[in-house]
Amino acid sequence: MSKKQFEAESKRLLEMMINSIYSQREVFLRELISNASDAIDKMYYKALTDESITFNQDDYYIKVTADKDARQLTITDTGIGMTKEELEDNLGIIAKSGSLAFKKENEIKDGHDIIGQFGVGFYAAFMVADVVTVWTKALGSDQGYKWVSEGADGYTIEPYEKDTVGTTITLTLKESTEEDDYDSFLDEQQLKSIIKKYSDFIRYPIKMDVTEQKPKSDEEDAELEEVVEEKTVNSMVPIWKKNKSELTTEDYEQFYAEKHYGFDKPLQHIHVSVDGNIRYNAILYIPESMPYNYYSAEYEKGLELYSNGVLIMSKCADLLPDYFSFVQGLVDSEDLSLNISREMLQHDRQLKLIEKNITKKIKTELKKMLNNEREKYEKFYKSFGRQLKYGVYSDFGQNKEVLQDLLLFHSSKEKKLVSLAEYVERMPEDQKYIYYASGESNERIERLPQTEVVLDKGYEILYFTDDVDEFAIRMIMEYDGKEFKSVSSGDLGFESDDATNNTEEETKDNQELLDHMKSVLSDKVKDVRISKRLKTHPVCLSNDGEISIEMEKVLNMMPDNQQVKADKILEINVNHDVFESLKEAFDQDKDKVDVYTNILYNQALLIEGLAVEDPVAFTNDIWKAMA
Numbered sequence: 001m002s003k004k005q006f007e008a009e010s011k012r013l014l015e016m017m018i019n020s021i022y023s024q025r026e027v028f029l030r031e032l033i034s035n036a037s038d039a040i041d042k043m044y045y046k047a048l049t050d051e052s053i054t055f056n057q058d059d060y061y062i063k064v065t066a067d068k069d070a071r072q073l074t075i076t077d078t079g080i081g082m083t084k085e086e087l088e089d090n091l092g093i094i095a096k097s098g099s100l101a102f103k104k105e106n107e108i109k110d111g112h113d114i115i116g117q118f119g120v121g122f123y124a125a126f127m128v129a130d131v132v133t134v135w136t137k138a139l140g141s142d143q144g145y146k147w148v149s150e151g152a153d154g155y156t157i158e159p160y161e162k163d164t165v166g167t168t169i170t171l172t173l174k175e176s177t178e179e180d181d182y183d184s185f186l187d188e189q190q191l192k193s194i195i196k197k198y199s200d201f202i203r204y205p206i207k208m209d210v211t212e213q214k215p216k217s218d219e220e221d222a223e224l225e226e227v228v229e230e231k232t233v234n235s236m237v238p239i240w241k242k243n244k245s246e247l248t249t250e251d252y253e254q255f256y257a258e259k260h261y262g263f264d265k266p267l268q269h270i271h272v273s274v275d276g277n278i279r280y281n282a283i284l285y286i287p288e289s290m291p292y293n294y295y296s297a298e299y300e301k302g303l304e305l306y307s308n309g310v311l312i313m314s315k316c317a318d319l320l321p322d323y324f325s326f327v328q329g330l331v332d333s334e335d336l337s338l339n340i341s342r343e344m345l346q347h348d349r350q351l352k353l354i355e356k357n358i359t360k361k362i363k364t365e366l367k368k369m370l371n372n373e374r375e376k377y378e379k380f381y382k383s384f385g386r387q388l389k390y391g392v393y394s395d396f397g398q399n400k401e402v403l404q405d406l407l408l409f410h411s412s413k414e415k416k417l418v419s420l421a422e423y424v425e426r427m428p429e430d431q432k433y434i435y436y437a438s439g440e441s442n443e444r445i446e447r448l449p450q451t452e453v454v455l456d457k458g459y460e461i462l463y464f465t466d467d468v469d470e471f472a473i474r475m476i477m478e479y480d481g482k483e484f485k486s487v488s489s490g491d492l493g494f495e496s497d498d499a500t501n502n503t504e505e506e507t508k509d510n511q512e513l514l515d516h517m518k519s520v521l522s523d524k525v526k527d528v529r530i531s532k533r534l535k536t537h538p539v540c541l542s543n544d545g546e547i548s549i550e551m552e553k554v555l556n557m558m559p560d561n562q563q564v565k566a567d568k569i570l571e572i573n574v575n576h577d578v579f580e581s582l583k584e585a586f587d588q589d590k591d592k593v594d595v596y597t598n599i600l601y602n603q604a605l606l607i608e609g610l611a612v613e614d615p616v617a618f619t620n621d622i623w624k625a626m627a
């Protein structure tokens with residue numbers, strides 16, 4: 001049986017391939033520049049083993065020229081060039097990579113790493129060009145060649161007298177249509193920005209003829225004229241490949257500004273070079289201020305991802321956990337398995353490793369800042385502390401171990417932010433719990449009646465003023481073996497001294513009054529009790545059960561308000577004059593008890609920062625009490 005060849009509509013196949021690989025047309029330039037850089041790298045490698053070749057860095061460059069009249073874009077390099085056979089093999093066979101073969105032949109592992117590996121990048125030129133012409137002369141060859149192709153119809157090769165070794169590729173651009181603007185690829189600014197975006201850190205100079213307005217003479221008010229000068233438009237040496245000791249804080253700050261990572265100055269930079277299981281370099285920044293859209297859906301977290309200095313992704317979200325979503329910067333790794341378009345990775349295992357590593361570094365750096373540069377850390381915390389707390393709360397608390405040591409809360413004792421470790425260290429021996437109080441602001445919490453007895457006991461209270469605070473703490477549950485307790489919780493976990501001690505007796509004596517008050521308030525409260533905690537205030541609210549009053553407030557503000565209710569307890573201070581009035585009224589005028597009870601309940605709501613349920617009824621009650 002004879003074997004038949006598959007037949008394929010090769011033109012259609014090429015078109016399909018080209019147009020489905022890349023999501024953006026502009027990457028054709030990245031591919032051609034990367035090829036040029038590979039060709040120069042090959043010269044470099046040849047020079048390592050061949051003494052007759054000297055690699056003088058200054059002789060090697062890439063030049064991009066646009067000719068608007070001819071609608072042609074040219075990319076020239078002084079690299080290794082191609083022989084006729086190489087032209088046929090490398091540009092004649094799709095998916096054949098001369099660069100990959102070169103890497104294997106020369107056993108190149110480290111250092112100048114060659115970019116090409118799939119053997120398809122060159123064809124990206126056909127996304128924007130009708131005709132592609134390649135003039136090339138290989139190292140050690142006397143004869144140059146010209147290769148021309150209009151796509152998959154085929155190509156022609158003919159000898160061509162070329163003086164210098166290297167390759168020039170000319171793209172005759174497609175005609176622009178209403179939807180597709182190919183002429184933009186002839187625009188100087190546009191070309192410069194595409195080069196900056198993807199190829200800024202190619203190791204060799206990428207030159208362009210740049211038009212500038214310059215004064216005609218040295219005189220101050222001299223007229224301007226247009227001057228065209230050849231300039232290098234890429235930065236070449238990536239800052240992250242430089243030695244840390246060579247770089248100053250200003251260098252890192254300048255890079256932050258150039259990259260538009262933020263409008264502020266970064267609070268801290270982290271420069272990482274890892275040479276372990278996976279090799280990568282990273283520059284990470286902790287911004288000083290929160291981006292204006294940080295808490296909106298518009299904000300995109302992620303780091304730039306480079307492979308061998310070529311930009312792969314502008315925002316690689318997988319490199320950062322959500323709780324560190326404020327971190328800016330980039331990662332460059334030679335060890336990524338890219339897919340054919342270089343836009344995605346084949347295995348996210350490598351990314352996961354890098355993410356894990358980076359997360360650890362960020363945490364260590366923040367911890368160091370917390371310990372050694374408190375003022376700076378507090379600045380950071382003001383901007384992003386809430387994000388850390390969300391981090392503790394989300395994913396069922398699985399990141400609490402990473403984050404709990406980075407949390408700060410205002411302290412009743414220190415009158416400033418303190419960490420959980422600092423709190424626990426100061427705890428008196430008899431103190432069993434970490435106490436906290438929730439409210440809108442420090443000032444309001446300070447005046448909460450519930451705090452009195454805890455403060456009297458000499459215990460410190462942490463103030464929770466963010467919506468997320470209590471939810472986050474519920475996830476942590478305990479720190480250093482100490483559980484958290486709200487000052488409003490039913491049981492404070494200690495016996496109070498002095499007058500508030502004999503509540504059981506007082507309750508027995510006043511049971512009827514308490515029952516009556518409970519019936520007046522019906523299901524608004526779960527119970528009315530003699531307080532163990534009040535000192536100077538007549539009433540307050542506390543809660544039984546899982547949902548605190550603060551949590552009720554937060555949950556009911558959410559869009560899917562589920563009418564969650566805390567089990568509220570109205571607590572009464574038996575040592576307050578108001579209680580005497582209540583007792584008196586209970587003996588003489590039960591209607592008055594009803595009025596008093598409603599007023600006291602509403603006052604307790606107000607103290608908690610909750611709204612009075614019926615303001616008209618409330619004011620009516622006050623009038624009645626005054627009459």
Ligand SMILES: Nc1ncnc2c1ncn2[C@@H]1O[C@H](COP(=O)(O)OP(=O)(O)OP(=O)(O)O)[C@@H](O)[C@H]1O
Nearest residue numbers: 035039090097098099116117118119120121122167
């Ligand atoms: N400017 C150039 N100078 C010398 N050789 C070149 C040049 N451009 C392309 N080549 C050769 O053509 C081959 C194919 O190029 P192509 O861009 O299609 O794939 P690649 O660079 O090998 O891989 P990738 O698809 O990953 O970019 C290259 O491997 C290289 O051998």
